[in-house]
Amino acid sequence: MNYTEQELAKAEQLVPRTTFNDFNNNLNKKVMIDVRQSEELEASGSIQDALNIPKGVIEFQLSNHEEIDQETCVYLFCAAGVRSALAGLNLTKIGYTKVFNLGGFQDILDQGAIINKNL
Numbered sequence: 001m002n003y004t005e006q007e008l009a010k011a012e013q014l015v016p017r018t019t020f021n022d023f024n025n026n027l028n029k030k031v032m033i034d035v036r037q038s039e040e041l042e043a044s045g046s047i048q049d050a051l052n053i054p055k056g057v058i059e060f061q062l063s064n065h066e067e068i069d070q071e072t073c074v075y076l077f078c079a080a081g082v083r084s085a086l087a088g089l090n091l092t093k094i095g096y097t098k099v100f101n102l103g104g105f106q107d108i109l110d111q112g113a114i115i116n117k118n119l
Helices: 005-016 020-025 038-044 055-063 083-095 104-109
Strands: 030-034 073-078 100-104
Touching: 005 083, 020 100, 055 083, 073 083, 073 104, 083 100, 100 104
Parallel strands: 030 073, 073 100
Antiparallel strands: none
16 A cells, blocks of 8 residues: 555545535534645636635645634545545644545535636
8 A cells, every 4th residue: 555545544534524515514613625726626616615725735724824723624625535535634633623525526516516617
C-alpha cells in the first residue's frame, strides 16, 4: 500500500462520509467547502453558498479565517470524494474536530443541491 492509499484509509476512518441532507439538517455552526481547483469550478460551477478553498491550501486558509474555528462543522467535497477525504484528514491533524466528507460534486447535485455557475 503506497502513502496516498494509507492516508486515504486513515481519512475514511476519521472523516465520516455524509449527505447533503445531513448538512442541511445540521443546525450547528457549519460551512461547506469545495476543495477543487479554480479551473474545475470554472468548467462546472460549484454548489450554492459553498466556499472554494483548494485542498493544497486549506489548512493555511482556515487557520486565517476568523469565522471558521475548530468547532465549526466543516463539510468538504471535490470531484469524486478523494481530495475532500484527504483534506478532511489534514484538518483533523491540525485540530478540527467536526469534519465531514460530502463526496463528489455530482453526488451532491444528485441529492438536490443548487449549482452556482456565477463564480
